[in-house]
Amino acid sequence: MDQKIRVLIAKPGLDGHDRGAKIVARALRDAGMEVVYTGLHQTAEMIVETAIQEDVNVIGLSLLSGAHMTLFKDVTKLLNAKGLNDVLIIGGGIIPEEDVSKLKKAGVSGVFGPGTHCEDIVRFIRKNVKK
Amino acid sequence: MYDKKELDNIKRKKVEWNKECYSQHVKNRAERKKKFNNLSSLKIENIYTPDDVAHLDYDKHLGFPGIYPFLRGIHPTMYRGRLWTMRQFSGFGSAEETNKRYKYLLEHGETGLSVAFDYPTLYGYDTDQPLSRGEFGKCGVAISSLKDMEILFNGISIDEVTTSMTINGPAAIVWAFYMANAENRGISKQSIGGTIQNDILKEYIAQKSFIFPPEPSMRLIVDTFEYGFKEVPRWNTISISGYHIREAGSTAIQELAFTLGDGLEYVRWAIKRGLKIDDFAQRLSFFFNAHNDFFEEIAKYRAARRIWSQEMRNLGAKKDRSLYMRFHTQTAGCTLTAQQPEINIARVTMQALSSILGGTQSLHTNSMDEALALPSAKAARIALRTQQVIAEESGVTDTVDPLGGSYYIEWLTDKMVEETYKYFDKVEKLGGVIPAIEKGFFQREIAESSYKYQKEIDEKERIMVGVNKYQMDEPIEIPILKMDEKGEERQINRLKKLRKNRNNSKVDRNLSNLRKAADGDKNLMPFILECVHSYATLGETCDILREVFGEYTEPAIY
Amino acid sequence: MNDIAAKVLEGDQRSIARLITLAENGSPLAASGMKKIHPYTGNAYVIGITGVMGSGKSTLIYELTKEYRRKGLKVGIIAIDPTSPFSGGALLGDRIRMMDLATDDGVFIRSMGTRGMLGGLTSAVYDVVEILDASGKDLVLVETVGVGQAEVDVIKIADTTLVVLVPGLGDSIQTIKAGIMEIADIYIVNKADRFGVEQAVAELESLIDIACTGKDRKTPVLTTVAKENKGIVELINEIENHKKHLKKTKMFDAKRRKRYEAELVEIIRKRLMNFIFDESTFKGKVESLIDQISKKEVDPYTAAEEILGKILK
Numbered sequence A: 001m002d003q004k005i006r007v008l009i010a011k012p013g014l015d016g017h018d019r020g021a022k023i024v025a026r027a028l029r030d031a032g033m034e035v036v037y038t039g040l041h042q043t044a045e046m047i048v049e050t051a052i053q054e055d056v057n058v059i060g061l062s063l064l065s066g067a068h069m070t071l072f073k074d075v076t077k078l079l080n081a082k083g084l085n086d087v088l089i090i091g092g093g094i095i096p097e098e099d100v101s102k103l104k105k106a107g108v109s110g111v112f113g114p115g116t117h118c119e120d121i122v123r124f125i126r127k128n129v130k131k
Numbered sequence B: 001m002y003d004k005k006e007l008d009n010i011k012r013k014k015v016e017w018n019k020e021c022y023s024q025h026v027k028n029r030a031e032r033k034k035k036f037n038n039l040s041s042l043k044i045e046n047i048y049t050p051d052d053v054a055h056l057d058y059d060k061h062l063g064f065p066g067i068y069p070f071l072r073g074i075h076p077t078m079y080r081g082r083l084w085t086m087r088q089f090s091g092f093g094s095a096e097e098t099n100k101r102y103k104y105l106l107e108h109g110e111t112g113l114s115v116a117f118d119y120p121t122l123y124g125y126d127t128d129q130p131l132s133r134g135e136f137g138k139c140g141v142a143i144s145s146l147k148d149m150e151i152l153f154n155g156i157s158i159d160e161v162t163t164s165m166t167i168n169g170p171a172a173i174v175w176a177f178y179m180a181n182a183e184n185r186g187i188s189k190q191s192i193g194g195t196i197q198n199d200i201l202k203e204y205i206a207q208k209s210f211i212f213p214p215e216p217s218m219r220l221i222v223d224t225f226e227y228g229f230k231e232v233p234r235w236n237t238i239s240i241s242g243y244h245i246r247e248a249g250s251t252a253i254q255e256l257a258f259t260l261g262d263g264l265e266y267v268r269w270a271i272k273r274g275l276k277i278d279d280f281a282q283r284l285s286f287f288f289n290a291h292n293d294f295f296e297e298i299a300k301y302r303a304a305r306r307i308w309s310q311e312m313r314n315l316g317a318k319k320d321r322s323l324y325m326r327f328h329t330q331t332a333g334c335t336l337t338a339q340q341p342e343i344n345i346a347r348v349t350m351q352a353l354s355s356i357l358g359g360t361q362s363l364h365t366n367s368m369d370e371a372l373a374l375p376s377a378k379a380a381r382i383a384l385r386t387q388q389v390i391a392e393e394s395g396v397t398d399t400v401d402p403l404g405g406s407y408y409i410e411w412l413t414d415k416m417v418e419e420t421y422k423y424f425d426k427v428e429k430l431g432g433v434i435p436a437i438e439k440g441f442f443q444r445e446i447a448e449s450s451y452k453y454q455k456e457i458d459e460k461e462r463i464m465v466g467v468n469k470y471q472m473d474e475p476i477e478i479p480i481l482k483m484d485e486k487g488e489e490r491q492i493n494r495l496k497k498l499r500k501n502r503n504n505s506k507v508d509r510n511l512s513n514l515r516k517a518a519d520g521d522k523n524l525m526p527f528i529l530e531c532v533h534s535y536a537t538l539g540e541t542c543d544i545l546r547e548v549f550g551e552y553t554e555p556a557i558y
Numbered sequence C: 001m002n003d004i005a006a007k008v009l010e011g012d013q014r015s016i017a018r019l020i021t022l023a024e025n026g027s028p029l030a031a032s033g034m035k036k037i038h039p040y041t042g043n044a045y046v047i048g049i050t051g052v053m054g055s056g057k058s059t060l061i062y063e064l065t066k067e068y069r070r071k072g073l074k075v076g077i078i079a080i081d082p083t084s085p086f087s088g089g090a091l092l093g094d095r096i097r098m099m100d101l102a103t104d105d106g107v108f109i110r111s112m113g114t115r116g117m118l119g120g121l122t123s124a125v126y127d128v129v130e131i132l133d134a135s136g137k138d139l140v141l142v143e144t145v146g147v148g149q150a151e152v153d154v155i156k157i158a159d160t161t162l163v164v165l166v167p168g169l170g171d172s173i174q175t176i177k178a179g180i181m182e183i184a185d186i187y188i189v190n191k192a193d194r195f196g197v198e199q200a201v202a203e204l205e206s207l208i209d210i211a212c213t214g215k216d217r218k219t220p221v222l223t224t225v226a227k228e229n230k231g232i233v234e235l236i237n238e239i240e241n242h243k244k245h246l247k248k249t250k251m252f253d254a255k256r257r258k259r260y261e262a263e264l265v266e267i268i269r270k271r272l273m274n275f276i277f278d279e280s281t282f283k284g285k286v287e288s289l290i291d292q293i294s295k296k297e298v299d300p301y302t303a304a305e306e307i308l309g310k311i312l313k
């Protein structure tokens, strides 16, 4: 069997800062994962449908505008509604400490701020991937 | 620049010194690093001497401040005459909240305003459009109509203070809001001053807040050039920006080369339209990043002035003012750390100093908490005070271009000029700026550099204090700005009310006139102004243009 | 697990996605599903799209799909990107051009890495075509990796093969020299908004004239501006013409037979390799033979014969 970790890197919301998303995408590829990148301005529906069709193990959401509380939660809610509970969700961006715990409660298992080592993200995924 | 005999002597002595002195010392104690490279991966030597700058001709390549090629400064007196404009980029939440912040900053000695808009505004959406969900006021202020613009500048003397607006895709419309507001207050368009960023090329390249495809976008921009020099002569109709290219992860050389390349592209489009270069060139301005590598940054600004004046001359500019590379600087947001945020003050100080030694016309210093959230009032004040300390206490403003003549600086400046021309050649081979964008050339170059930079940090080849060295495990204790939670609701209600109370048949007529004009090739500014005056919203006006022009999607580049 | 096949036949998106993953990972569970769905396949028309990097393949697929959807047809899309030979990872970016289709339940898009296969396809692509076919898609569009040197495997799977070129830089000629001439059923010169279209088309046609003399069908050349949805309807008509031509000349069945042959060979190859390199069978033997080859104690041919001898006995 030739199983690979498949990751969807998505940018919900309107901000165009994809530097972080792209660096992470490349680092995950270099760690042997298959990374689907969706481009900018994704709605929660698009992200969830893509995650289904691509059968990914991980969804990485990146957002720097500060709209993470609304938009990350839109995604986790929809995933729950569709019964996709074996997907690991991680998020990145400028996210204040107090929001981190709220996001974790909402189902975003890992939250990574500026200055995160790509290695740490790889390690986190390997350790927590569910299927 | 030197006498041949003297130079030979120096060369000889340098070889001797390297052999007999320097390497002896290295034998006793090895250098700290195997290689010393700057952020653009240029190899930096142990010492620079007249030998490294001997090929330069003082008059031709450096000259005097205020005289071609302006490398040492665009004004003869520089900061001996007037300090740079201290212009702090700010905006958040509703127009009311941001208006308060502006008054606060002006009271504390700020000398110019700079508006940050939220994402919906940057994309030409109203707060109540579906894609705006969750984004209201997050990264800047929400401006959906002339009404919001009126509130934003309420009680601020827009005939005295100049305003810079960071807006690109919908720049023409937001500028129209500003003009309409001035007119309604009885201030003529001739007397207002400021800048719209209006630089769409770098959006495709780096920042990604684009709306329309390149061609119609360029048309709109040339429309603003043309309208500007005729009707609003004190307005900078573009701020050609390297800042975002750098933030997206480019090197200093790429920032320099891509930005100036974009600038020349705008000039060519305007000439193609039939505008005279000396009419519009003086209203072009630039915007650069101030990153960590102190000397490299200084060299970058100096190189930019030389290249720009040379190239503008080649394109036929005659007036001195057309040759000036005037620029605003902002310290690099991407260098700020969430860890031990107070040390960001030290970073910002160094970065600000580099831009001042590089001769900037205006400056924004970042607040220490910006890697965490929008700046709090105190953090914003400290950032402004940082500029004031440099201006009033350090003495660096007493002479013009104080680092001019440093062997290292002059060598590096010239080297960056050389590297920039190499990039110009590459882009030309790809068919010009827009074809290179469509082929993903710039995007790929930047992605490479940013990946490399991140790897160097991950592997500790490059140190970020507090991130990969001198880390501390401590809770982050910076008070973070809280926004008025009712702001979004108030804004949506305001929009509803506006749509009900305005003269809607007039709005429809103006919008349909705009559609017709957009289909043809008339200058769109007067049509946009009509729409805006009748309180057509940003989203409504932009949707018309979206219909006619279509929307842009980017090539996939990692 | 038994009902995954049933659910695929109903067109359930998640089951389709799951079965594809199993097939791609070479899971034994995939085989039972694949066996069940085969009787329900053969209805989907398969279009292969190949061409140089960045020529607009994904954009064309997006526009074609929108047009097919307007006609009420269901579409499956397989977008293949190269797997890094160093890390085994892949960046799959073709979807960027198609995100509008993500929420249309008449469309299923799957991005795949080549996972070591050369030739522009990926090993599991035959399975994926069958799965999408069985799930009720009327069309399956396959985008190969965008390199354009020897990525000609797409003809093994496609009923109609589109070769996408762009004007300028003389790369059209280059590609044809590289052997793509033989595989095209329809040529597309995309980015016809760019300078040099007429020249590219003229060059192509003169080459086709030489290549097609004496044949009953001359490969047509179409121009498109995928980005602006220009030339798409014409392209669909031309695909329809080619389909009719295949049916009329009985080439259609021959093509399908070729596909099954390729699929069969691929399944056998994969199973055989897995068998040989599996821990529980020969892996140890293989390793020790490699050591012996390195030490010149045995030559590679003898070593290969030894392993094959064990299997064939």
Ligand SMILES: Nc1nc2c(ncn2[C@@H]2O[C@H](COP(=O)(O)OP(=O)(O)OP(=O)(O)O)[C@@H](O)[C@H]2O)c(=O)[nH]1
Binding pocket: B438, B553, B554, B555, B556, C052, C053, C054, C055, C056, C057, C058, C059, C060, C094, C097, C145, C146, C147, C190, C191, C192, C193, C194, C224, C225, C226, C227, C228
């Ligand atoms: N000028 C022009 N650009 C086009 C046209 N069609 C596509 N493009 C642009 O070409 C670039 C590449 O398009 P894609 O559809 O991603 O090309 P591709 O062949 O799928 O690329 P790979 O999968 O990377 O090989 C994008 O920026 C498109 O917007 C066209 O007709 N004219």
Ligand SMILES: [Mg+2]
Binding pocket: C057, C058, C059, C093, C094, C143, C146
């Ligand atoms: Mg593609």
